[in-house]
Amino acid sequence: MRASSPKGGGWVALHEDVTERHRQEQEIIHLARHDPLTNLANRALFKEQLQQALQRLARGQGFAVLCLDLDRFKAVNDSLGHPIGDALLKQVSERLLSCVRQGDLVARLGGDEFAIIQASARDPNQTESLASRIVETVSQRYDIEGHRIDISTSVGITLAPRDGAQAEQLMKNADLALYRSKAAGRRGYSFYQPEMNDAVEGRRTLESDLRRALDNDELEICYQPIVALDSRRITGFEALPRWSHPSRGMLPAEELMLLAEDIGLSVEIADWALRRSLAHAGQWSVPVKLAVNIVPSQLRRNLLDLVLQALAESRLPPNRLELEIAETVLLQDNKNTLALLHQLRQLGVGIVMDDFGTGYGALSYLRSFPFDKVKIDRALIAELTRTPEASALVEAIVGLSRKLGMAPVAEGVESKHQLERLCGFGCAEAQGFYFSSGVAAGEIEQVLARGPAQAAA
16 A cells, blocks of 8 residues: 655555455454354354245255254253363264254354254255254263263254244244253154144243242152061152142152253252251151152252251251262262262261163262162163063162162062062062052151051052
8 A cells, every 4th residue: 555745755655464354354254153162153143044045945945944952961060060061062063063964054052052954955854864863973972071971962843944934933943843852851853843832832831830839839749668678667768849730730750850950940849859858757756768869950059068957957867868869960970979979978878879770880880989779770670570681680780789788779669570579689678659659748657657568558
């Protein structure tokens, strides 16, 4: 660039590095349209590409929109911290990119939410194949800084132009389908269907009702007896939170906690269940044990302090409390979790490995921590008298537990044949409908007085 001298006595030359300025401008444009953590397209670029895909509909080029998020990602962040969560998101992004073809777009919309535009989707089978590949690939185990992490993904799918030709409508459709996938149990995919609108609205109403029920202390706890198989005496009760909905009826513990996890209330309900059940157990006339389930996020929220405070308030001796830990809890943060469990055990609290027999990492935990009991998963007990494989596996678990000094406990016992098989294996305790379903807090004394035999009758 040149400029004349004010006095007309020559020229002044000004040089500028256009290449560097162009590079900086391109970098700014890239940052504005890409996620800084994963380098995937961000929401702005996704919207731009979605509009372009809609314009191509006129040329007969249909496409699919897939919305997905990570199941139980919040538990990973809560238990391992945000740096591990960020590293996990990066690896998930790489796996998503490995699933798509050239021309498809993968975007991170925020948090653990991702979206994909599958270009030139000719039929639902093609899109279903992609969704299946995504679920399978993303749900494989992750190893991050010494932590073994197991998560899965849920996917919602909508097709254009079949389901709509407006960006807002397609995103709403995909979100509804994603909501359906999560409500169906996670780790799966669902295509949008028009009737999903009513179903999702009902689900959201249910979530609102649960928040209100927790605020108004409308939840309750039922107690399922745990029976010693040698004496047939009740040795304890497992506390199971439940909710009697005004129009839907009773929501059992498993369904309640799945709903609570989806809307971020699992810790609040689990904390409430621990306090309330300890208060109840402190009033029982017979000093049997109380078993309470722990959810992953409790491990990062002063669980030790909560247990100490609840024990003090209830005046229940620590050796009457058992905390049930599922393998999924242990997978989140092995080192810190085991340290916390050792602290609780030193207080006298019993630690129970829950749902044993269905996870592939459970055996390693039996070596790394001296559990007081091992609860055999109800899915194995259901097959106990049906398949020789299940019978052999249960017998092996019972034998291994006893050799390690841990009492084997069977969950979900529903028949006399199952009970006889378990007694033959040397199982220590059992619970299930054969003995009794869950009973209300006000019925505990009556159940203790009559014993499990009458309850099974």
